[in-house]
Amino acid sequence: MSLIQLAAAAAAQVHEPIHWVDLGLKNYLFRIGSFELRWYSLAYLAGILLGYWHLSRMIKAPGAPLAQRHADDLFFYCTLGIILGGRLGYATFYTGGDSDIPSMWLHPTELVQLWHGGMSFHGGLIGVLLALLWVSWRNGLNFVRVADYISVCVPFGMMFGRLANFVNGELWGRVVTDPNLPWAMIFPDAGPLPRHPSQLYEAGLxxxxxxxxxxxxxxxxxxxxxxxxxxxVFTTGIACARFIVEFFREPDAQLAEFARNTGLSMGQWLTIPLIALGLVMIARALMKPELASGGAAMAPSAA
Known part of the structure; x- marks a missing residue:
């Protein structure tokens, strides 16, 4: 048999999907008794700390609209915004209504049970925006310029968080339509069919x-x-990335019917306004003249 025939025969074979359990991953770093230090918690911590470190470097460059004490405040309040906003957003967008999950608003004690899972990207985003508004207002800072600086640091947390989702074997993607997809994966509790590792798509995009x-x-x-x-740029980019990934991400079970009826997932519908907002902000920023200098743009309280 010629090399060409061997190559054709190999290409005709169905690619064996990767089994997630064979990767030897576990959702915690170490365990002491009943306590587990989970990778997901470490991902949140790593994203926040790396973002804080990078923000501290950024404000040393010319043109910074805030000082180190403001960065310290943002570190605290943005952490609260991520956790509280993410949880309350999940309760609002993904429970109750047409979903199969009872509304968390009717069971307030469940809101604090973070170990049961359930965090909303859009809710966390709203929480961070409120934190920025509070710190900016309290210190007399320019909110838009502070948001500019924070937006550069957010992708660190997004990447670590999605990698942690993959390590946990959760939030898997849809069943693949191409059985020869080399990275198709079978996840535990997701049935026997190979799926897209959409967590890695999200970490990448x-x-x-x-x-x-x-x-x-x-x-x-x-x-x-x-x-x-x-x-x-951040808002447009992150929203477009999320919109694309949603085509490969398995819809939340309680909202699968909603996605079938509307043609788009809940995540995509929530993302469309973000894309429009981001494009408007880019257009407005490019239409206005560039700031003359960093010193002229810094709020008096940041000096």
Missing amino acids: EGLMMIIIMLPLFWKTRARFRPGLLVG
Whole structure:
């Protein structure tokens, strides 16, 4: 048999999917008695700490609209916003109504039971925005410029969080239509059919891709002197990434019928306004003149 025939025969064979359990992953770093230090908790912590470290570096560059004490406040309040906003957003968007999960608002004690899972990206985003508004208002800072700086740091947490979802073997993707997809994967509790590892798609698009875009945009260009440009690029990019990934991500079980009836998942419907908002912010930022200097743009309280 010729090499061409051997290659054709090999290509005709159905690719064996990867079994997640064969990867030897576990959802915790170590266990002491009943206590487990879970990777998901570490992912949140790593994203927040790395974002704080990078923000502290950014404000040392010319043109910073805030000082270190403001970065310290943002570290605290944004952490609260991520946790509380994510949980309350999940209760609002993904429970009750047409879903099969009873509304958490009718069972308030479940809201604090974070160990049972359930965090909303859009809820966490709202929580962070409220934290930015509070810190900016209290310190007399320019909200849009503060949001510009924070937006550069957010993708770190997005990447770590999605990688933790993969390590946990949760939030898997839809069943693949191509049985020869090399990275198709069979996840525990997801049935026998191979699926898209959509957690890795999200880590790549919402995390790594946005890091590659946002960091050079801040450090290699003068984008930070155009208020709203950085946060506009971030909002558009992260929303487009989420919209695309939703085509491969398995809809939440309680909202599968909603997705079938509307043609789009709940995540996609919530993402469309973000795309529009981001594009408007980019257009406005490019239409206005660039700030003359960082010193002129810094709030008096940040000096």
